[in-house]
Every structure is written in C-alpha cells, then in structure tokens.
Amino acid sequence: MTHTISNEHLTIERVREIIDNGEKLVLSSESKAAIEKCRKFLDTKMEDIDRPVYGVTTGFGSLCNITVPAEDLSQLQHNLVMSHACGTGEEVRPAIVKLMLLLKIQSLSYGYSGVQLITVERLIDMFNNDILPIVYQQGSLGASGDLAPLAHMCLPLIGMGQVNYKGELREASELWRELGWEAIKLQSKEGLALLNGTQFMSAHAVWSLIQAERLSDWADKIGAMSLEAFDGRIEPFYPQVHQVRAHKGQIDTAARMMELLEGSELIKRPKIHVQDPYSFRCIPQVHGASKDTIRYVKSVIEIEINSATDNPTVFPDEDLIISAGNFHGQPIAIPMDMLAIALSELSNISERRTYKLISGQRGLPNFLVAKPGLNSGFMIPQYTAASIVSQSKTLCMPSSADSIPSSQGQEDHVSMGANAATKLVRVVDNTERVLAIELFNTAQALEFRRPAKTSPILEQIYAEYRKCVPFIDDDTYMHPHIERSILFIR
Numbered sequence: 001m002t003h004t005i006s007n008e009h010l011t012i013e014r015v016r017e018i019i020d021n022g023e024k025l026v027l028s029s030e031s032k033a034a035i036e037k038c039r040k041f042l043d044t045k046m047e048d049i050d051r052p053v054y055g056v057t058t059g060f061g062s063l064c065n066i067t068v069p070a071e072d073l074s075q076l077q078h079n080l081v082m083s084h085a086c087g088t089g090e091e092v093r094p095a096i097v098k099l100m101l102l103l104k105i106q107s108l109s110y111g112y113s114g115v116q117l118i119t120v121e122r123l124i125d126m127f128n129n130d131i132l133p134i135v136y137q138q139g140s141l142g143a144s145g146d147l148a149p150l151a152h153m154c155l156p157l158i159g160m161g162q163v164n165y166k167g168e169l170r171e172a173s174e175l176w177r178e179l180g181w182e183a184i185k186l187q188s189k190e191g192l193a194l195l196n197g198t199q200f201m202s203a204h205a206v207w208s209l210i211q212a213e214r215l216s217d218w219a220d221k222i223g224a225m226s227l228e229a230f231d232g233r234i235e236p237f238y239p240q241v242h243q244v245r246a247h248k249g250q251i252d253t254a255a256r257m258m259e260l261l262e263g264s265e266l267i268k269r270p271k272i273h274v275q276d277p278y279s280f281r282c283i284p285q286v287h288g289a290s291k292d293t294i295r296y297v298k299s300v301i302e303i304e305i306n307s308a309t310d311n312p313t314v315f316p317d318e319d320l321i322i323s324a325g326n327f328h329g330q331p332i333a334i335p336m337d338m339l340a341i342a343l344s345e346l347s348n349i350s351e352r353r354t355y356k357l358i359s360g361q362r363g364l365p366n367f368l369v370a371k372p373g374l375n376s377g378f379m380i381p382q383y384t385a386a387s388i389v390s391q392s393k394t395l396c397m398p399s400s401a402d403s404i405p406s407s408q409g410q411e412d413h414v415s416m417g418a419n420a421a422t423k424l425v426r427v428v429d430n431t432e433r434v435l436a437i438e439l440f441n442t443a444q445a446l447e448f449r450r451p452a453k454t455s456p457i458l459e460q461i462y463a464e465y466r467k468c469v470p471f472i473d474d475d476t477y478m479h480p481h482i483e484r485s486i487l488f489i490r
Contacts, residue, residue, distance in 0.1 A: 004028045005109045005124075010306055012298055016210050019098065024128045025105060027120065034111025035120060039187075041316035042114040046073075046188060053312065053321050056114075056189045077191030081158055084151035084195055087136030092149070092200075094132045094164055096425070099203035100153055101127045103305050104194070112308040112315065113193040119184055122157055131175070134162040135200070141406060142329035142399075142417030145310065146200030149418070154194040159183030189312075196310035196327040204421035205301045205336050211428045212294045212343055215435060216287065218489050219346045220253060221461060222439045223283050224260040226353040227267075227276070228454040229445035231362045234258075234267045236281045249288030249295070257283060264455040273362070279352035286349045293342035297335040304332050329417030333400035336420040340427045344392040347434035351385040354438045357445045358382055368444045368472075375475045378441050381482060385437045392430045395423045436485035440469065447471050464488075 003018045006028035017023070027035075046056070056073075092100075105123050108115050125131075133156050139148025155161025156172035160183075163172050176183065226232075235241075237257040242250050261267045275281060312323040358378050360366040369377030399420035405412040443465055446454065453459055468484045 002026050005031050005105055010106060011302060012206060012209050015206055025124045031109040032117060035117050038111040038114050038314050038316050039116055042314055073188040074185055077186035078158055080191035081151050081154050084147050085155055087139035087148040087152050089136050089138035092135040092137055096203050096207050097132045097135050099206055100199045103199040103202055107197055107308055110308050112313050113310050114189045114314045115193045116187055119190060122184055132164045137422045140200055140418035141414035142201055142333055143414035144411050145196035145327035146198060146418055147195050149200040150195045150197060157184045193310045198309045198329050201329050201332055201417045201421045202304045204425055205332055208339060208424050208428050209298050209301060215431050216291055216294060218435050219287055220256050221260060222435055224257055225458050226442040227280050229442045230356055232276045232280045233271050234261060242284060247288055249291030250284045252291060253288040254284040260457050261455050265452045266449055266454050277356060279349050286345060290342040290346050293338050297339045300332060300335045329415035333415040333417030333420045336424050337398040337400050340424045341396050343427050343431045344396050347389050347392055347431040350434050350438045351389045354382050354385055354441045357441045364445055364448055381437050381440060381478060385434045388430045388434050392427050395427050433486055436489055437482060440482060440485045444472060
C-alpha cells in the first residue's frame, strides 16, 4: 500500500493507518512541482537579491547580521546540521522517529521551504525502508524549531550520524555505501528548512493522541467492569442527568457506560447503598472532561501537521521571502500540557477505583483474596498504581509556562514544547500501566460476584483477559501478571 504526499488534509486517523499498515510514501506530481518551483525561485532570487536574507545569506540566531559569501552557502547549511546535533539523554522510540520523518516530509512538500527535491525524496527513502535516525529526547527548546532533535534526524542526509536499520545500530555513512546512496550536498537555506520546524514536538503529540484515544476507550470499559465488581448503581449514567449539563464528553461517556452495562445481571440487582463514591459515580464527568480535551488537542495538532513550520518562509508567487516565527511551538505546547493532565486524570480516578475494590467493602474480601492475612493478595499492586499516579501528577507541571532566553537574547521567548512532548509520552505510558492494574484487580473482584454475570460485552473482555492472566488463589509473583495486563490493553 502507498500513501501519496499531497495538499490533502492529513488526519490523525490517516497517520495511524499509514504507520499501522506499513504504507510506503510517494510524492504527488503537484508536490514535486511545488518543491521544484520554490527551489528554482530561491536560486534565481539569490542571483540578484540586494539585501541579506536570514539563514539564506546570513548566519543563524544572533549571528543573523553576519553575511556569508555565496561560495560558502552550501558549507553554511552543512555546518548548521552538523553543529546543531547536540541532543542527549534517552533515545526517542523508533515509532516516534518514524512519525517525525513523515511529518517533516509533509511540511516540506508544500513548496514554501526552498529545499531540493532530492532532499525530500531521500527522507522518503528513509521512511519507506525503515531507516530510522537515532534522535535524543533532550536538546530542543521548542522554538526556532526542534533544532537539536531534527539535526540528529537529518544527519544521515549528509552521510553522518547513526540509524536503526533491520534491528541494528548502523553508521549512516556505512549504510549509504551499501545502498549506493550519495550524501546530499545541501543548498542555500536547506539546513534551516530541515532543522526549523515542530516535527519533534508534533510527532510526540500525534503518537500520544493515538494512544490517548485507545486509553480513553479502555478507561470506560475497565471503569464499567469496576462498577460491576463494586456492586455500583446505574442511575448516574441515565441520559437525563447529562442533558442538563451538556458537555459532549460527559454525554458520550454516560451513553458509553449504558451501552457497556446493557444486559448485565449485576447492575439490575437491588442495591442496599444509596450512592457510590465519586470515582464510580462521576465517571461521565471525569472521563468526559478527558475526552473533550483529547478532541480539542487533536484539532490543534491536525492543523500543525498540515502546516509549513520552518523559517524563513518562501512564497514564489508573491516574490516574498519572509523571516517570521512559524517554528515557535507555543500553539501546541499548551495543548500537550493539557493532554498530559487529561490522561493523568484517567489514571488518577482509576487508582481510586482500584483502592475501593481492595478495601473489603460491599461483600468483597480484603485485598481480593479468600484468605487475607496469610495472603497479601492485591495489596501491593495498588501501591504500584499510587506510585505511578503520583509521578504523573508531578509530570503535569506545564512546560509551556516556562521560557529561558537563548542565542544571546535573540531567541528570548521559547515554548519548551519539546519538554511538554517528552513528558506527555511518559504520562501516556503511566496511564496505560495504571489502567492495566485496575483491570487486574477488577477481573479478580468479579470472580467474587459469581454466579451473577455482568453484561455480554464486559464478559467477553473478561474471558479474553483470563486467557492471559489467571485468577489469583494464593500469593504469587505479581509482576508478570501486571506486565501481561499492560500488553493485553496495548
């Protein structure tokens, strides 16, 4: 299968399909024409331009007032990519690096960046052959683009850096020789086009949104199972309640809970208790608020991945080369911080439901084992969930609230969106783990409600889960069961 890079609007769903289906990329004829037209305009402009143009005929950052001789412009771009590869810390996971490649190709394809066609085609070759550059998590301020990580991503274009290829770490120069590929000689402005841009941030955001939608769905299903295991009431999910407070996420979550509980024996049983704790009763309000946030963040990120975000921006039809600030990550840094909070709250309320399930209430045994005392049962998985939730809360400090000047004050306000991006991924992973621990607990708790059954939908999930994780009679080594629970919802 192939995906044609064009001006067609790229959605998060389409990105997911491209990655999941292993689709190959091809440039549309329109994109090729736009790229070549812009490059030709820039080359022609260079011959008679009567003023300095930032990053084209000058140095970078606070060196913008230093004009570089024409014969050195190619070396200038080579030096830019090489010198800016200053990342450090943990490596970015390959799935996100592949998204970075896709989003950089998309951004360059509009013909506003002045790159050579061969440069974009080489990035496509790397994507199509799963040649994934080694990129590091730390180094970007999220303004003037994701300079350091994008430099690492683009080093192989000039025959430098390292890549993951067929499960091996390879020197790009060595692999290029094997493949018969030449290092690209960057032309004026090209290095800046490659390094300026928000593709490090936006790739993390796209990956996180794909996971967020999956985890939001699992939060509803696992929450419904826990409600059943805790002998909860169905009235808080009646549509009348939510019609008088008409937040879309809240309405959608309540309707989903009613759907998940349809046909349950447990939910129809007479209830002694008048109401449930908030972690059960307020699932529509809490899960719904996260759904609304996911929807908003998705709308912002879809604008971003359909944009040209490097600098300067070249407009051949208007005879303009404009140095501005489309590389600034603030439009997506704030939403990424919001998404981290939304996902953290799904884990926050999940851990509280887990706590209730092991508390020995409503006919459930202490710590969900038949012989508590001799057995600790599910005491410590809740500790683990609490630890993870606490860590996520600290990760919810907004990175976008910070800024540190750089480049001798020329870049005096930055978004810190790259930090928002990397910690968002950590919150995604944490939320997955906490929901998996709740599922581990709620499946155990449901056993103590037998022979009564929950709904057909939830019974099916339970049956599939039991193929991976057993009922726990006596104390056992719990870590493998938690890991299998994580893989189950993944």
